[in-house]
Amino acid sequence: MANIELNILGCGSALPTTRHLPSSQVLNVREKLFMIDCGEGAQLQFRRQKLKFSRLQHLFISHLHGDHCFGLPGLISTLALLGYTGELVIHVHSEAEKPFRAMLDYFCRDLPFSLRFNPIVPGENIYEDRSLIVRTLPLKHRIPTCGFLFEEKQKARxxxxxxxxxxxxxxxxxxxxxxxxxxxxxxxxxxxxxxxxxPADRSIRYAYCSDTAYTEKLLPYIEGVDLLYHESTFAEDNVLRAKETFHSTAKQAATMALKAHVGQLLLGHYSARYLNDSIFLDEARTVFPNTILANEGLVVPIDGK
Amino acid sequence: MANIELNILGCGSALPTTRHLPSSQVLNVREKLFMIDCGEGAQLQFRRQKLKFSRLQHLFISHLHGDHCFGLPGLISTLALLGYTGELVIHVHSEAEKPFRAMLDYFCRDLPFSLRFNPIVPGENIYEDRSLIVRTLPLKHRIPTCGFLFEEKQKARxxxxxxxxxxxxxxxxxxxxxxxxxxxxxxxxxxxxxxxxxPADRSIRYAYCSDTAYTEKLLPYIEGVDLLYHESTFAEDNVLRAKETFHSTAKQAATMALKAHVGQLLLGHYSARYLNDSIFLDEARTVFPNTILANEGLVVPIDGK
Structure with missing residues (x-):
């Protein structure tokens, strides 16, 4: 396996379908697991994909729409049942703590581990360890929303x-x-x-951008990343609806990928109205050929080659 | 189809597995849908089983363990997105309203429908319409827990x-x-x-009993029901653990079925430790042959024959 792999747990949007789960991903950095968004069912898919709960310590929630965070109570309950220890950190908008604490205080009394909500501020580094930095990215959605940039530190020569x-x-x-x-x-x-x-091996950079309208303000932040996950809720037939709802089309996602000179584009957050995802791929590839579709269970190696 | 059908949405227990979702069922009474428990993923499975959200108006939550109710915020969000109207009633322990309202007040402001929490009291009729009565059943678990008896009213001759x-x-x-x-x-x-x-056609009776330790106090309430869903978290190898955790074994469930002279026994709420559910069936059938295993997607006609 590559040193860094992205696991897709869910890549649908708000309305449930029989084809996709709501948003959730796990970035596996040499067996340290970072969860990005946690829609309903994320813990079930986490287990289905044979990921290890004990390797998970940091969760990053992009914004407080239910399809990006309703999986949190179930995940936290399961960690408690499994005897998870140490500290679990949820990096999320400051408003999240109140409603989730109300649930957890009732349903998960006496957690056997420490749970910390880290309020995230756009533009700041929110996580750093020996080899990795995570920064927020300013997205443009109906409510405050952050993307995340995972960036390996400069490696040794x-x-x-x-x-x-x-x-x-x-x-x-x-x-x-x-x-x-x-x-x-x-x-x-x-x-x-x-x-x-x-020279040292290349440092890998992965950018997660969901949910967001098309915004070129994002370009300098994601310039040259190895892999860009960019939402493509709609195809071109709904470009106006995309604008109204602060979402993007597949073609807009591809335009971002092109202008930011990224290595590879990964599409997701598909609207339930499309019965076949290939429309997203076809439209995006007219602009940026090195595009792939997210799907539950997909593992994308990020090796910078 | 039969006039009354039971749809199994989930029949696992607290720990997620790749084989079962947490507890949820939908009783379809001539196209009126009644949901019983709502574990994480219930709304996804609801759609997968091609049930109609517009037909759902009453939810019955047996107790406030997460694997029986963490699907509520997602389900309610989805109903809002789909433009559900009218009133949705959640029949549940009085303590539920506070934590769930905290979530819903944040994530589901401006619901386009009315949402009512109806605090349930053991032993009372909690729902009644022209043809159906729902009563609570006194179960024996670690926290206050109600089973539910769905009983058709006497029919016309x-x-x-x-x-x-x-x-x-x-x-x-x-x-x-x-x-x-x-x-x-x-x-x-x-x-x-x-x-x-x-004579009139027989009136159908369905009893839902999960989660519960073996308790013969339940017998008079479920005497002669057409279908009994009784939890069987464990097999006989864990009879002591069943007692400690206020759960039942498959054989205990079958003993209840036998002593209550029920028509058919449906097992579920399987512990994640069993990799093959057939052990539950085998052990139960030694006591009560007309036993079947719940499984996601299973539809059980209840016709009283």
Whole structure:
């Protein structure tokens, strides 16, 4: 498997259909799982896709429409039943805590783990660990809505073993050299880093943009990402309805992908009115050929190649 | 189809599995739909089974464990999106209203229909229409829990056309005669009802009993019902765990069916620990042969034959 994989748990929109579950995804970064949105049924699909609840610690909720968060009480109950420990963090608009706490205080008293709501603010870094940063993206919807950019930190350069031995570089200096430092020999000569290392592997970037109207303000934030998930609630036959409801068409999603020079485009959040999703793919590919359709169970490797 | 059909939307227990959804059923009484429990995913399965949201007006929630009611916010949102009108009544423990209102007040402002929580009290009739009565059943669980008895009212007897013509009975008297009245001729003779009618069709009775420990106190309430849904969370290998958690084994469910002289037993609420449900069926049938297993999508006709 790739180091980073995106698992699609649900890619329908607000009205339930027999074909799609509401929005939910799990980004698997070397077995650390990050859930993005949590529509009804997310925990069921999570298990169906054989993901491990114990690997999940951070949830990111884009906005407070039910089809993006009604799966939270069930997921949290299940974590409690399974004896989940530690801290679960839900990164979400500040207004979420009140209604969800009312449910959880009643239904999930005495949680065996700590549950923290982290109020998200557009434009800020909301999560950071040794290798990953998550930032919010400013989307344009009927209510405050954030996309999420998952960005690997700059990786270590690869040491050239022969050169390290040739210069007899002390081990304690190697960490700095991997991060780009030059080496100064005991007699004061500077050996440039480029002579001692070869470039690091690429850092992966994944952008999640749902729900949103077409907005070019987003472009600088998602420029060059390896994978862009962009909602395509409608096809071109409903371009006016897309505008009215602050959603996008498949073609608009593809235009964003083109203008932002992304590696691959992943479509989702399909309106229930379309009985066949291929219309989204066909329309998007006229603008941006490297487009694929989200579907429940799909796993998309993100390797930046 | 039979006049009354039971649709199984979910028959798992609290932990999600890939095989079962949490508890939910829909009793279809001549196209009036009554939902019993509403676990996460109930609205998705409702649509999958091609039931009509517009026919649903009453929901009955047995108890306030999440696997029996976490589907409510999603269902209510969907009804709002579909332009449902009229009144939706949720018959449920009085404590439900506060946490659910907190969710609904935030996520479902401006519902286009009226939503009423009807606090249920064990032992009372909670619903009645022209042809049906619903009563609560006292179950024995860790928190206050009600089963539900759906009981058709006594039906009209069938008029014997020849006799009606022979006695030249006025039309205005026929309704009473169908309900069992004798006929008094103009010259004062009493014609017994049995001469004028043949017996009414049987009135159907369906009992829903989940979640509950084995309790013989229930027997008088469910005596002779046509169909009994009784939880069987465990098999005999976990009879002690069943007792501790106030659940039942399949064999205990079958013993209830036998002692209550029911027509048919339907098992459900299977613990996630069993990978194959046939153990429940095998164990129950040693006690009560006319047993079947609930499964998502199953439709059980209840015709009292």
């Amino acid at each position: 690869h040491l050239l073993g022969d050169m390290v031995r040739f210069y007899n570089i002390p081990v304690k200096l190697l960490a700095d050299i991997k991060m780009g430092a030059d080496y100064v020999t005991p007699d004061g000569r500077v050996i440039l880093n480029e002579r001692l290392t070869r | 069938h008029l014997l056309g020849d006799m009606v013509r022979f006695y030249n009975i006025p039309v205005k008297l026929l309704a009473d005669i169908k309900m069992g009245a004798d006929y008094v001729t103009p010259d004062g003779r009493v014609i017994l009802n049995e001469r004028l009618t043949r």
